[in-house]
Amino acid sequence: MVKATGRAGKHGGNLPPLHLHVPEPPYRPGDAVDYSHLVIPPAGAQPRPDESCAASETHPLCLDLIRVLDEDHCAVGPWDPRLDPETLRRLLRMMALTRAFDERMFRGQRQGKTSFYMKCTGEEAISVAAAFAHADGDMVFPSYRQQGILIARNYPLVDMINQIYSNRADRLKGRQLPIMYSARDYGFFTISGNLATQYPQAVGWAMASAIKGDIRIASGWVGEGSSSEGDFHAALTFAAVYNAPVVLNVVNNQYAISSHSGFAGAERTTFAARAIGYGIAGLRVDGNDALAVFAATQWAANRARSGLGPTLIEHFTFRAEAHSTSDDPSAYRSSHEREEWPLGDPVARLERHLIALGEWSAEQHEAMDQEVDAEVRSATKEAEKNGILGQGLHHPFHTMFEDVYEELPWHLEEQAEQAIRERRIRWPQWGEGRDE
Amino acid sequence: MSAEEGPVSLNDAPTRSLTMIEAINEALGIMLERDNDVVIFGEDVGYFGGVFRATAGLQAKFGKTRVFDTPINECGIIGVAVGMGAYGLRPVPEIQFADYIYPGFDQLVSEAARLRYRSAGEFIAPITVRAPFGGGIFGGQTHSQSPEAIFTHVAGLKTVIPSTPHDAKGLLIAAIEDNDPVIFLEPKRIYNGPFDGYYDRPARPWSAHPDSAVPEGYYAIPLGKARIVREGEALTVLAYGTMVHVAEAVLAEKGVDAEIIDLRTLVPLDIETVEKSVQKTGKCLIIHEATRTSGFGGELSALVQERCFYHLEAPIERVTGFDTPYPHSLEWAYFPGPVRIGEAVDRLLAAG
Numbered sequence: 172m173v174k175a176t177g178r179a180g181k182h183g184g185n186l187p188p189l190h191l192h193v194p195e196p197p198y199r200p201g202d203a204v205d206y207s208h209l210v211i212p213p214a215g216a217q218p219r220p221d222e223s224c225a226a227s228e229t230h231p232l233c234l235d236l237i238r239v240l241d242e243d244h245c246a247v248g249p250w251d252p253r254l255d256p257e258t259l260r261r262l263l264r265m266m267a268l269t270r271a272f273d274e275r276m277f278r279g280q281r282q283g284k285t286s287f288y289m290k291c292t293g294e295e296a297i298s299v300a301a302a303f304a305h306a307d308g309d310m311v312f313p314s315y316r317q318q319g320i321l322i323a324r325n326y327p328l329v330d331m332i333n334q335i336y337s338n339r340a341d342r343l344k345g346r347q348l349p350i351m352y353s354a355r356d357y358g359f360f361t362i363s364g365n366l367a368t369q370y371p372q373a374v375g376w377a378m379a380s381a382i383k384g385d386i387r388i389a390s391g392w393v394g395e396g397s398s399s400e401g402d403f404h405a406a407l408t409f410a411a412v413y414n415a416p417v418v419l420n421v422v423n424n425q426y427a428i429s430s431h432s433g434f435a436g437a438e439r440t441t442f443a444a445r446a447i448g449y450g451i452a453g454l455r456v457d458g459n460d461a462l463a464v465f466a467a468t469q470w471a472a473n474r475a476r477s478g479l480g481p482t483l484i485e486h487f488t489f490r491a492e493a494h495s496t497s498d499d500p501s502a503y504r505s506s507h508e509r510e511e512w513p514l515g516d517p518v519a520r521l522e523r524h525l526i527a528l529g530e531w532s533a534e535q536h537e538a539m540d541q542e543v544d545a546e547v548r549s550a551t552k553e554a555e556k557n558g559i560l561g562q563g564l565h566h567p568f569h570t571m572f573e574d575v576y577e578e579l580p581w582h583l584e585e586q587a588e589q590a591i592r593e594r595r596i597r598w599p600q601w602g603e604g605r606d607e
Numbered sequence: 608m609s610a611e612e613g614p615v616s617l618n619d620a621p622t623r624s625l626t627m628i629e630a631i632n633e634a635l636g637i638m639l640e641r642d643n644d645v646v647i648f649g650e651d652v653g654y655f656g657g658v659f660r661a662t663a664g665l666q667a668k669f670g671k672t673r674v675f676d677t678p679i680n681e682c683g684i685i686g687v688a689v690g691m692g693a694y695g696l697r698p699v700p701e702i703q704f705a706d707y708i709y710p711g712f713d714q715l716v717s718e719a720a721r722l723r724y725r726s727a728g729e730f731i732a733p734i735t736v737r738a739p740f741g742g743g744i745f746g747g748q749t750h751s752q753s754p755e756a757i758f759t760h761v762a763g764l765k766t767v768i769p770s771t772p773h774d775a776k777g778l779l780i781a782a783i784e785d786n787d788p789v790i791f792l793e794p795k796r797i798y799n800g801p802f803d804g805y806y807d808r809p810a811r812p813w814s815a816h817p818d819s820a821v822p823e824g825y826y827a828i829p830l831g832k833a834r835i836v837r838e839g840e841a842l843t844v845l846a847y848g849t850m851v852h853v854a855e856a857v858l859a860e861k862g863v864d865a866e867i868i869d870l871r872t873l874v875p876l877d878i879e880t881v882e883k884s885v886q887k888t889g890k891c892l893i894i895h896e897a898t899r900t901s902g903f904g905g906e907l908s909a910l911v912q913e914r915c916f917y918h919l920e921a922p923i924e925r926v927t928g929f930d931t932p933y934p935h936s937l938e939w940a941y942f943p944g945p946v947r948i949g950e951a952v953d954r955l956l957a958a959g
Contacts, residue, residue: 312690343727353726360693361726365717371683372718375690375698382646382672382696389690401710405683412678574724575762577731577786580831580875 194433198505206513214238214460215248222474226452229482233443233453236487239462240520244527250466256530262303262461263521263531266295268543269319270518272328275547276335280349280496284559285335287349291316293491293509296461296517297422299323304468305390305418306476310380312360312373314392315350316422324357328547332554337565340557344566344574366397370406370419377417377475378409388416388475395442395485396427399435403445410481411449418471419483421445422458424490429503443485451481458488459514461521489514563601568594620822624814628798630772630821631661631737634779635699637825639669642697645783647674649684649701649737658703659739659798685711685736689718692732699783705740705792706752719788720763735782739795741849741896742933743802743942751933753848753897758790759874759906765789765830766873770797770851771818774871777828785830794848802849803856804944833877835884839866842890842955845881845907847871850894850943857948863956865892873903881907882914889920890955896943899927921958924951 198204217237220228241247254262273290280288291298298319305311311320321331330342334352337345343353353361360376363369373391380387393403398421410417421442425432435442446453452474456467464486471482489512493500525531558564572579572587579587594601625633638645647662653676656663666674677684681702688698702708708715719732742751758766767782767789769775775793782789796802800812813819836851841864844854851869858865866884870876885891891911893904904925911923926943934941 310694343725346727347725351725353729355726355729361722361730363718363725365713368686368689368714368718371686371714372690372693374683375687375692376694377690378687379646379691379694379696382691383694401682402686402714405678405680405686408678408680409683409687574728576765576875577723581878582875 194431194438196431196433196504198508200501200503200505202505204505204507204511206511209513211513212236212238214241217248217250219249222470223477223479226450229452229454230447233446233455234441236455236457237463237467238457238460239466240460240524244523246462246524250463252462252466252469254462254465256525256528259521259525259530262300263525264539264543265299265319265323266461266518266521267539268546269295269299269322271543271547272318272322275551277496279551285337285349286560287496288335289315289350289495290492291318293516294422294424294458294488295319296464296521297458297486297488300461300464301390301420301468304465305472306387308358308387309472310358310360310376310387310389312369312376312389312391313362314369314394315362315364317392318350321352321354321357321359326354326357328550329553332551333557336554336559338554338558339564339566344570367393367400367402370402371409373419374406374410374415374417377415378413381416386476388418388472390418390420392420392422394427395421395423395432395435395437396430398442398445407445407449407451407483411451414480416475416478417481418468418475419481421483421485422488423485424488426490426494426504428494428498441485443483446483451483453483455485455487457514458486459517459520461517620824622820622822624819625772625821626799626813626819627772627775628660630776631779631793632663633821634776635662636665636668638780638783639665639673641825644695644697645699646691646696647699647701648677650677650679650703652676652701657701659795661701661737681707681711682714685714685719688734689714689722689732692734693730697733697783699735699737702736702738704750705738705754706749708738708754715764715788716761720761724763731786732788733786735789735791737791737793740792741794741796742938743796743806743849745935745938747935748932753895753928755792755873756897756901756903759903763788765875766792767830767871768792768794768847768873769871770794770848770869772813772821773818774828774834776821777826778830778871780825781827781830784827796849797852801852804853806939830872831875831877833871833880834869835880836867836869837865839864840888841865842892843868843884843888844892844894845870846894847873850896853944854894854948857945858952861949861952863952878910881911885911885915886918889918889959892924892926892951892955894926894943894948896928898930899925900930902927921955924955926951
């Protein structure tokens with residue numbers, strides 16, 4: 172091995188040997204947590220440019236943080252969307268329902284009713300408020316933590332749970348990992364599980380809408396971790412080149428499983444700042460502030476619908492719980508991070524705002540929590556009638572071979588015969604016919 | 608025109624002699640005309656009309672939002688095609704060379720191929736990805752590859768390869784109308800004329816070939832149906848694309864009464880035609896230009912063995928490209944030409 176002796180010869184000088192920088196998160200298990208280095212500007216201090224402004228006018232906002240709810244729980248500044256109390260209460264209820272749903276499904280997974288689940292705790296404001304700001308016909312290309320959008324669009328909870336249980340009523344025929352929903356009628360694209368592939372697809376859908384002279388726009392979603400994927404940059408390039416009517420969201424919840432956002436480039440700049448390089452509009456938003464998320468999404472949606480092109484929105488938030496039921500964050504991060512997170516809890520912040528307005532009370536909130544919990548329980552019971560994972564109430568064997576192609580080719584027909592023959596030998600108790 | 612697979616419509620349409628590239632251009636124009644949801648895009652396909660001229664004149668006729676250029680980003684080209692398909696369009700993206708398709712591979716394999724399945728039919732990807740492939744044009748290792756086997760390994764994709772102007776038009780129309788994603792690989796060595804495998808002989812134009820007679824107007828050739836190029840008794844040749852013509856020339860030169868089958872669609876494969884032929888001749892020669900190991904010839908060989916074993920009178924022969932990158936200066940040493948095919952034919956004829 173050659174010993175590093177410093178640089179001699181024509182490159183000259185006494186330069187130290189090169190050193191690879193590997194990002195390190197600020198805190199590891201057991202560490203005390205101090206977020207005082209995070210720049211959290213006061214609510215209401217961020218200018219709101221006109222929706223038809225030049226993209227470059229938004230670029231200072233890519234390095235700022237749009238906030239509406241202040242320390243006194245009041246909505247302040249130019250980004251205040253001035254939602255009426257009834258809308259605020261619906262927003263709060265959908266966020267609470269999303270949280271209650273997550274709690275129940277998480278417990279169901281621990282009880283062995285399904286193989287897998289992913290909560291969005293701490294991120295409810297982002298998907299729910301974004302859904303409120305979009306038109307119903309707008310097409311969402313979600314990642315895996317946007318269940319709040321489906322819930323806010325009133326997709327039946329029973330259908331979500333049937334999918335999670337992979338049971339015989341699962342509209343996706345038990346083919347997908349739990350939570351990988353698809354709901355065309357609710358403008359919710361089939362979730363892939365491969366990361367960021369949906370981003371160029373969202374742009375393609377938006378381009379198609381523009382080609383057809385439609386009025387609907389698309390909404391694409393990734394986490395900060397998968398903004399590293401080539402697909403993310405393909406999407407931004409195409410969105411910029413064709414001025415596609417799309418809102419591109421990056422949910423920066425600080426973690427990609429165990430990898431801190433530093434591994435996606437967060438040590439250098441913000442994720443919203445990616446917009447600057449592509450010359451498109453960009454906004455950076457307090458993701459735990461439902462009103463800021465609503466206002467930013469509405470701004471971007473209006474802009475896209477007016478033919479003024481794409482906007483990249485970074486939702487700055489914190490993944491309060493594990494990546495999934497298969498993950499244990501105590502193995503890689505400090506448990507104090509959640510407690511110390513300076514942007515608070517999105518549900519509590521909206522609740523306090525409504526109370527400050529005199530439009531809500533602790534009693535009403537408690538009653539609402541009980542109602543949404545009862546709603547989830549009842550949907551769960553209903554879904555369990557259709558079976559839980561691994562209890563035989565699955566779809567017929569032949570469905571395994573359907574939908575690979577529009578029509579069954581000869582080789583799949585032969586393989587289906589094999590599968591059904593095996594079924595009769597391996598599980599004779601199911602009888603002839605029923606499961607074919 | 609093949610005997611059994613006439614045009615679906617316009618049986619009596621007048622024909623003209625077209626090159627394969629002209630036939631492809633005509634198919635694209637017809638589909639743009641017939642279906643407002645068809646859109647065509649790719650690198651240099653718009654104003655310029657494509658580096659091989661496949662889309663020449665189409666933007667001028669159908670406008671910039673139906674036929675347009677794209678950034679140099681195959682992941683984006685196929686990714687936006689998937690989104691457009693989800694919207695309800697029928698995208699026909701071009702990948703300039705099949706060798707460039709790999710950045711878009713995830714969007715094909717994990718997305719386009721599985722949308723219908725994973726969404727239980729809610730979303731489909733009615734996309735036709737056109738890409739010139741194959742060597743023999745001094746394209747070096749990044750303009751000569753034959754990656755068809757990779758796509759045949761993916762559940763949910765269809766892989767189609769024409770070998771004549773007549774078939775190129777009818778198969779491309781069928782591919783565009785198909786509701787599943789289709790990889791349409793165009794043998795670029797024969798875009799402008801058939802090829803007998805002798806690089807040092809004068810090039811022949813398509814106009815001298817009977818299958819350059821292309822009917823006017825719309826016709827579709829169903830996917831999944833092979834074409835019997837020549838009936839024969841001595842042995843069965845399974846080939847596609849450029850190699851159909853090379854096989855024809857070599858076997859004619861050797862005076863062998865071979866049955867030559869142009870597969871046309873690799874997936875779904877016309878297994879019936881293959882079986883019937885091998886059961887008749889008892890001998891099977893598989894020819895492709897792609898590399899040998901895990902090539903589509905391996906799959907064909909296994910299928911023939913499984914289904915025709917008791918009819919076989921000789922080991923199945925595979926003639927393929929070598930397992931190396933496609934070389935530039937030694938292109939004709941690499942190409943599975945007359946010598947390699949001739950040797951395999953001799954071994955088959957000597958057996959049994």
